[in-house]
Amino acid sequence: MGVSANGAEQRQERFDRGLEVLTRVDGEGGQRVIDALADINPELAHQVVAWGFGEIYSRHELAARERQLVTLGMLTALGGCEPQLEVHINAALNVGLTPTEITEALLHSAVYCGFPKALNATFVAKKVFGERGLLPVAAN
Amino acid sequence: MGVSANGAEQRQERFDRGLEVLTRVDGEGGQRVIDALADINPELAHQVVAWGFGEIYSRHELAARERQLVTLGMLTALGGCEPQLEVHINAALNVGLTPTEITEALLHSAVYCGFPKALNATFVAKKVFGERGLLPVAAN
Amino acid sequence: MGVSANGAEQRQERFDRGLEVLTRVDGEGGQRVIDALADINPELAHQVVAWGFGEIYSRHELAARERQLVTLGMLTALGGCEPQLEVHINAALNVGLTPTEITEALLHSAVYCGFPKALNATFVAKKVFGERGLLPVAAN
Amino acid sequence: MGVSANGAEQRQERFDRGLEVLTRVDGEGGQRVIDALADINPELAHQVVAWGFGEIYSRHELAARERQLVTLGMLTALGGCEPQLEVHINAALNVGLTPTEITEALLHSAVYCGFPKALNATFVAKKVFGERGLLPVAAN
Amino acid sequence: MGVSANGAEQRQERFDRGLEVLTRVDGEGGQRVIDALADINPELAHQVVAWGFGEIYSRHELAARERQLVTLGMLTALGGCEPQLEVHINAALNVGLTPTEITEALLHSAVYCGFPKALNATFVAKKVFGERGLLPVAAN
Amino acid sequence: MGVSANGAEQRQERFDRGLEVLTRVDGEGGQRVIDALADINPELAHQVVAWGFGEIYSRHELAARERQLVTLGMLTALGGCEPQLEVHINAALNVGLTPTEITEALLHSAVYCGFPKALNATFVAKKVFGERGLLPVAAN
Numbered sequence: 001m002g003v004s005a006n007g008a009e010q011r012q013e014r015f016d017r018g019l020e021v022l023t024r025v026d027g028e029g030g031q032r033v034i035d036a037l038a039d040i041n042p043e044l045a046h047q048v049v050a051w052g053f054g055e056i057y058s059r060h061e062l063a064a065r066e067r068q069l070v071t072l073g074m075l076t077a078l079g080g081c082e083p084q085l086e087v088h089i090n091a092a093l094n095v096g097l098t099p100t101e102i103t104e105a106l107l108h109s110a111v112y113c114g115f116p117k118a119l120n121a122t123f124v125a126k127k128v129f130g131e132r133g134l135l136p137v138a139a140n
Numbered sequence: 141m142g143v144s145a146n147g148a149e150q151r152q153e154r155f156d157r158g159l160e161v162l163t164r165v166d167g168e169g170g171q172r173v174i175d176a177l178a179d180i181n182p183e184l185a186h187q188v189v190a191w192g193f194g195e196i197y198s199r200h201e202l203a204a205r206e207r208q209l210v211t212l213g214m215l216t217a218l219g220g221c222e223p224q225l226e227v228h229i230n231a232a233l234n235v236g237l238t239p240t241e242i243t244e245a246l247l248h249s250a251v252y253c254g255f256p257k258a259l260n261a262t263f264v265a266k267k268v269f270g271e272r273g274l275l276p277v278a279a280n
Numbered sequence: 281m282g283v284s285a286n287g288a289e290q291r292q293e294r295f296d297r298g299l300e301v302l303t304r305v306d307g308e309g310g311q312r313v314i315d316a317l318a319d320i321n322p323e324l325a326h327q328v329v330a331w332g333f334g335e336i337y338s339r340h341e342l343a344a345r346e347r348q349l350v351t352l353g354m355l356t357a358l359g360g361c362e363p364q365l366e367v368h369i370n371a372a373l374n375v376g377l378t379p380t381e382i383t384e385a386l387l388h389s390a391v392y393c394g395f396p397k398a399l400n401a402t403f404v405a406k407k408v409f410g411e412r413g414l415l416p417v418a419a420n
Numbered sequence: 421m422g423v424s425a426n427g428a429e430q431r432q433e434r435f436d437r438g439l440e441v442l443t444r445v446d447g448e449g450g451q452r453v454i455d456a457l458a459d460i461n462p463e464l465a466h467q468v469v470a471w472g473f474g475e476i477y478s479r480h481e482l483a484a485r486e487r488q489l490v491t492l493g494m495l496t497a498l499g500g501c502e503p504q505l506e507v508h509i510n511a512a513l514n515v516g517l518t519p520t521e522i523t524e525a526l527l528h529s530a531v532y533c534g535f536p537k538a539l540n541a542t543f544v545a546k547k548v549f550g551e552r553g554l555l556p557v558a559a560n
Numbered sequence: 561m562g563v564s565a566n567g568a569e570q571r572q573e574r575f576d577r578g579l580e581v582l583t584r585v586d587g588e589g590g591q592r593v594i595d596a597l598a599d600i601n602p603e604l605a606h607q608v609v610a611w612g613f614g615e616i617y618s619r620h621e622l623a624a625r626e627r628q629l630v631t632l633g634m635l636t637a638l639g640g641c642e643p644q645l646e647v648h649i650n651a652a653l654n655v656g657l658t659p660t661e662i663t664e665a666l667l668h669s670a671v672y673c674g675f676p677k678a679l680n681a682t683f684v685a686k687k688v689f690g691e692r693g694l695l696p697v698a699a700n
Numbered sequence: 701m702g703v704s705a706n707g708a709e710q711r712q713e714r715f716d717r718g719l720e721v722l723t724r725v726d727g728e729g730g731q732r733v734i735d736a737l738a739d740i741n742p743e744l745a746h747q748v749v750a751w752g753f754g755e756i757y758s759r760h761e762l763a764a765r766e767r768q769l770v771t772l773g774m775l776t777a778l779g780g781c782e783p784q785l786e787v788h789i790n791a792a793l794n795v796g797l798t799p800t801e802i803t804e805a806l807l808h809s810a811v812y813c814g815f816p817k818a819l820n821a822t823f824v825a826k827k828v829f830g831e832r833g834l835l836p837v838a839a840n
Contacts, residue, residue, distance in 0.1 A: 010430050039836035040826040041803045052251045061244035070245045073213025074252045080640035080780035084816040103601045104201035105210045111192045112214045114394040116644040126600040136599035150570050179416035180406040181383045220360035220500035224396040243461045254814040256504040266460040276459035290710050319556035320546040321523045332671045341664035350665045353633025354672045360500035364536040384621035385630045391612045392634045472811045481804035490805045493773025494812045524761035525770045531752045532774045534674040640780035663741045676784040686740040696739035
């Protein structure tokens with residue numbers, strides 16, 4: 001899609017702003033997703049960064065830890081989003097949620113999504129917490 | 141289902157504890173759901189109160205406003221849960237989330253659930269905010 | 281789509297066989313759906329009857345009441361299928377499930393689908409039972 | 421969110437570009453959604469237009485009618501998106517899909533999503549076609 | 561969460577009752593899930609047992625095989641619940657459903673959920689039946 | 701299920717017609733699914749072929765590439781259908797969609813389904829394109 005030199009510059013600026021937020025929130029997990037898209041759908045990678053993070057995540061109306069709580073709720077409810085849950089359980093820890101808060105949110109999800117989705121999300125948390133040396137979680 | 145006198149007492153205690161939490165969080169909306177179930181599925185009403193609120197909501201590992209953020213995320217993502225969103229957008233306001241925080245959470249949901257579900261949830265918020273005299277929400 | 285005279289005959293036979301099963305299971309509710317499709321998507325109506333009922337429902341490997349239990353589970357879990365739940369809660373009654381069994385199945389669904397979908401399905405049951413003079417359901 | 425004068429200008433440009441595409445595709449239906457968001461979530465309205473239409477719909481890698489076919493498939497499969505289906509069945513007609521092609525796509529959806537979602541989408545099509553004087557659709 | 565000595569006793573009783581039902585229905589599969597939760601979310605494990613099985617499964621309004629039919633329908637429709645389907649296809653066999661009845665329920669699910677979800681569930685059944693020496697299933 | 705000799709013949713004819721369409725569209729991927737069902741649910745295999753392909757895919761109201769666009773939209777939106785996406789991304793290439801058109805459809809899906817489902821589908825496309833030597837896709 002042809003864009004003017006000026007448009008290309010704006011596009012790059014938005015990407016750069018998003019990348020900064022993405023790196024702060026998702027750490028390496030976010031960058032790995034972007035890299036994996038390079039040869040298949042680079043425009044999707046651009047939009048995840050420039051729009052998702054540059055336009056939405058960069059807003060100040062919700063604290064970072066609150067955005068992750070909403071996000072954990074959504075990814076658990078959608079189902080089949082285990083790869084994204086892995087990125088965002090890491091993100092939740094990165095922005096200051098504790099393991100106990102995360103597992104409580106997943107326990108809470110059983111009320112609204114049922115046990116199967118709560119269990120699927122919890123086993124992703126188990127993998128992430130294990131990799132980060134955070135097991136066992138204090139009995140909550 | 142036969143329960144011993146002692147079991148019946150415990151059952152009532154759990155219900156009472158749940159009802160107190162339900163009333164604090166959901167206000168009249170929760171009670172209306174319980175009442176509406178009386179002639180069709182009273183056991184479901186009992187379990188919503190005694191288990192959902194008495195066992196899960198009554199825990200202290202997440203603040204009330206954080207539970208509602210997770211809940212808004214889940215109900216938006218599930219789809220088709222407009223009646224429950226109406227109860228829980230009211231609940232979100234009851235426990236101290238501002239209209240701006242709620243609409244920001246729904247804007248955020250577009251990234252993970254797509255625009256249609258974000259729009260459906262937002263129009264439920266519009267109905268609730270309208271009823272409570274909270275429109276217009278300051279441009280966020 | 282051109283079909284030979286012979287193909288047209290086979291097509292009609294399958295439809296007739298399906299219509300007989302549909303009428304036995306869904307009663308008027310099924311016929312109303314078929315009629316409503318006549319001016320918009322008659323081929324969809326044909327396939328609901330000829331395939332759904334003529335090919336699948338007509339098989340004998342599950343009892344009629346068992347097919348409806350599976351169906352209630354699916355429609356509750358899918359979400360947003362209230363019109364189909366209305367047809368199939370009627371169907372469940374038509375093939376001999378009791379109101380208590382139906383509400384128990386919906387209570388059970390809370391474990392796997394969460395309360396919102398269990399509630400949505402239960403309020404459809406309330407409408408159907410009300411229309412058929414089956415309220416209140418004995419406290420189960 | 422503070423933006424520089426230059427940023428505000430870019431933001432307006434993207435919105436204007438999106439609005440042009442939105443109007444061409446969705447007609448009045450799109451504008452009505454934007455208007456309805458004005459007092460509740462104007463940023464969501466901005467992003468639907470500036471991002472959804474300005475950034476994605478404005479690309480040339482898929483023909484307009486092909487975007488609508490993908491969109492009809494998604495909205496049917498998601499479930500509970502009847503308001504968006506109404507906008508996009510209108511959009512499908514606006515960009516040149518025939519009523520027969522639309523109903524065929526919905527018949528096709530039964531194979532992948534099951535009959536309930538195919539039926540829900542078809543009854544939205546019936547409403548839209550009726551309003552536009554396109555009923556009955558030629559038996560397909 | 562602080563509970564009185566009496567409350568702790570009731571809590572244990574409910575767990576014990578649930579464990580007995582869980583073991584009868586799910587066999588080793590259920591216990592494995594409980595064990596896997598011990599270091600990440602023991603409260604979720606407690607609630608699956610004490611509430612899901614102790615409060616809901618222990619009720620007598622539906623026969624055990626009927627609960628599993630509803631459950632197979634729900635897990636198939638939800639999608640992404642292959643681990644739970646594996647537990648519950650084993651459970652279905654444990655409570656007396658035959659391989660033919662189970663595969664028929666999954667064939668039936670194609671009508672309501674579409675072929676992809678019916679296929680995903682069927683391939684879980686193939687794994688379970690293979691492990692239990694139940695293949696091939698008599699052509700149904 | 702007892703069928704007359706004549707019925708058995710019609711059944712075989714429909715299967716044969718479907719198999720021809722299946723082979724043209726899905727190539728080896730479709731046949732592999734059919735084979736994998738032989739010992740677990742041969743009737744499901746029959747219906748995928750005889751109904752899905754023989755009755756629906758064989759119709760001429762939508763071009764083959766348009767059916768695949770609708771199908772990609774549905775499978776992406778449903779979630780958890782990665783095995784079917786693999787078959788149908790191959791099918792999309794088989795009927796003439798280009799890698800650029802397919803990745804554009806998946807970029808488009810982010811608007812309606814959110815990024816997680818768009819990403820899941822894109823990584824299936826990456827696997828298929830890689831196997832067929834179609835990477836990198838030209839930056840679209």
